[in-house]
Structure formats: C-alpha cells, structure tokens
Amino acid sequence: MPRPTTRPLVVLLTAVLCALAGAAPAAAHQADPNYDSRLNGVTPAVPGLQVSILARGDQLAIANETGRTVEIPGYRKEPYLRLLPDGTVQENLRSQATFANRDPKGTSPIPASANASGPDSKPQWRTIDRSSRVEFHDHRIHWMGETGEPAPQVQDPSEPQKVVDWTVPIVVDGKPVDVDGTLYWTPQQAGFPLPAAVGLVVVLLLGGGLVLVVRRRRGAAGAPAEDVW
Ligand SMILES: [Cu+2]
Numbered sequence: 001m002p003r004p005t006t007r008p009l010v011v012l013l014t015a016v017l018c019a020l021a022g023a024a025p026a027a028a029h030q031a032d033p034n035y036d037s038r039l040n041g042v043t044p045a046v047p048g049l050q051v052s053i054l055a056r057g058d059q060l061a062i063a064n065e066t067g068r069t070v071e072i073p074g075y076r077k078e079p080y081l082r083l084l085p086d087g088t089v090q091e092n093l094r095s096q097a098t099f100a101n102r103d104p105k106g107t108s109p110i111p112a113s114a115n116a117s118g119p120d121s122k123p124q125w126r127t128i129d130r131s132s133r134v135e136f137h138d139h140r141i142h143w144m145g146e147t148g149e150p151a152p153q154v155q156d157p158s159e160p161q162k163v164v165d166w167t168v169p170i171v172v173d174g175k176p177v178d179v180d181g182t183l184y185w186t187p188q189q190a191g192f193p194l195p196a197a198v199g200l201v202v203v204l205l206l207g208g209g210l211v212l213v214v215r216r217r218r219g220a221a222g223a224p225a226e227d228v229w
Contacts, residue, residue, distance in 0.1 A: 031058040031104065033188050034150075035143040035163070040180045046172050051179050054135060057142035058104065060168065060179070063133040068173035072136070075100070078116035079123040081134055089129035092116065101137045105144065140166050141181060154185045161185050 031037065037057025042049060048065035064070040064083035074080035074097030082090050091098045094116040102108040116123065128134075143151060143163070150157040153164065161184065168179040 031056045031142045032147045034148050034186060036184045036186045037141045037166075038181055038184065040165075040182055043178045043180065046177060049172060049177070053141070053181065057183065058137065059135045060138050060141060061133065061135045062170070065132060066172060071171040072134075073119065073169065073171065074098070074116075075139075076117040077119050078121045079119070081136060082125070083132060083134060087130045087132040088127055089131065089134045090125040090127050092123040093126050094121065094124045101139070104137060104142070106139055138168055140168060141183065143183065148188075150185060150187075151183075157185070157187055160187065 033056065035057060037053055039051060039053050042051050046066055048067065049070065050061075050063040050065070052061045053059070054061055062070065062072065062083065064085075064087075067085050069085060070083040071079060072081040074092075074095040076096060078095050078097075079092045080095040080097040081092070084090070094114055096110055096114045096116070099108050099110040099114055100106045143149075145151065151163045154161060163183045163185050165180065165182050168181075170177050170179060
C-alpha cells in the first residue's frame with residue numbers, strides 16, 4: 001500500500017497563498033491603512049436611510065429605503081448624486097465631484113462643462129444604477145496626503161489617535177441631514193502591511209500543524225521520519 005503523500009497539504013497551502021495574493025490588488029484600492037475613517041452617526045436619524053463606510057474610508061455607501069429622494073451635494077453645494085424613491089441612482093455630469101471623486105487623490109481630469117456651483121445650478125443627470133444604493137469616494141472623509149504620512153495633528157506617530165471630525169451634508173426629502181464621522185491615525189508596522197502579516201502567521205501555523213500531523217502518522221506506522229518537503 002503506498003504511503004500517504006503530502007500532496008493534499010501542498011495543494012491546501014498553495015490555495016491559501018493564492019487567496020492571499022489575490023487579496024492584494026483589492027487592498028491596493030483601499031484608503032491608506034494608517035488611517036481609519038469611522039461613522040459617528042446621521043443627524044437627524046432617518047428611517048430607511050442606511051449609511052456606511054467601506055474600506056477604512058475609501059468609500060461612503062448610502063442606501064435609500066426611505067421612500068423619499070436623497071440628494072448628495074458636491075463640494076460646491078451643487079447637485080452631485082441623487083437616489084430617487086423608485087431606486088434610480090443618478091450622477092450630475094455638471095458636478096465637479098462626479099469626476100474629482102473617480103480616484104482617491106482627485107486627479108482625474110474634470111471637463112470644462114462640470115462647472116456647476118450652488119444648490120440651484122442646473123443639473124444634467126445620468127442614471128448610473130437602479131439599486132437604491134450608491135458607493136462613492138468622498139475626499140472629506142479620508143487622508144489625502146501621501147500613504148503612511150502622519151497628519152499634522154498627529155503628536156506621536158507610533159500611537160493611534162483622532163485626526164479630525166468630518167461632516168458630509170446630504171438632503172433627504174428636501175431637509176438637511178448630516179453624516180458625521182471621525183478620521184483616526186492608526187499606524188501600521190512600517191513596510192509590512194497588517195493583512196500580509198496575518199496571512200503569513202496563518203500559513204506558518206497551518207504548515208507547522210500539518211508537518212506535525214504527518215510526522216505523528218508516520219511515527220505510528222513505523223515509517224522512517226524523513227522529510228518529504
Ligand atoms: Cu480622496
């Protein structure tokens with residue numbers, strides 16, 4: 001009878017490593033891991049309005065089950081996004097924010113026609129979804145500086161601390177609603193991102209445990225304890 005081989009173990013470890021490698025590009029789209037933006041609340045609370053922060057502040061997500069219109073103004077108070085009661089989600093092609101929010105650093109080109117300013121400026125709406133939900137990047141809720149660079153408010157870069165409170169004003173059924181949160185400095189170990197460190201520990205533990213299991217089995221079967229790795 002052939003000896004049990006370590007092939008299934010190698011397959012398992014390879015799968016774990018591939019999963020970790022696959023996670024890396026997604027992580028690259030997240031906000032700076034040295035910062036964490038957290039939601040404090042929505043004032044006044046609106047039944048059916050769900051607000052959340054994704055990927056440490058990279059995206060703000062708003063779902064509208066209020067049965068009313070939810071409007072999200074841009075940085076110049078111009079119409080930027082709106083969620084209609086029937087689930088339609090639209091962006092204003094005349095809003096600077098529509099283009100400036102397409103990348104985290106705000107460096108996407110902005111067409112000259114995106115020059116709306118103020119709440120009464122004429123919008124040009126484009127339907128982008130019908131899911132009652134929108135996720136967008138907002139430059140007010142995250143760190144816009146270089147990755148890993150501490151904000152001026154950070155006294156001791158080795159210690160986590162609050163950086164700044166932020167507010168994103170929105171409008172529900174014509175009435176102002178504030179989305180409030182706080183940006184925190186959350187220093188990571190230099191040069192070695194936390195997810196990679198956690199992944200490495202998992203792989204080492206798995207690998208160590210499997211070697212032990214294989215050796216014990218061989219020991220029990222009286223097989224020579226040679227290493228097949
Ligand atoms: Cu930004």
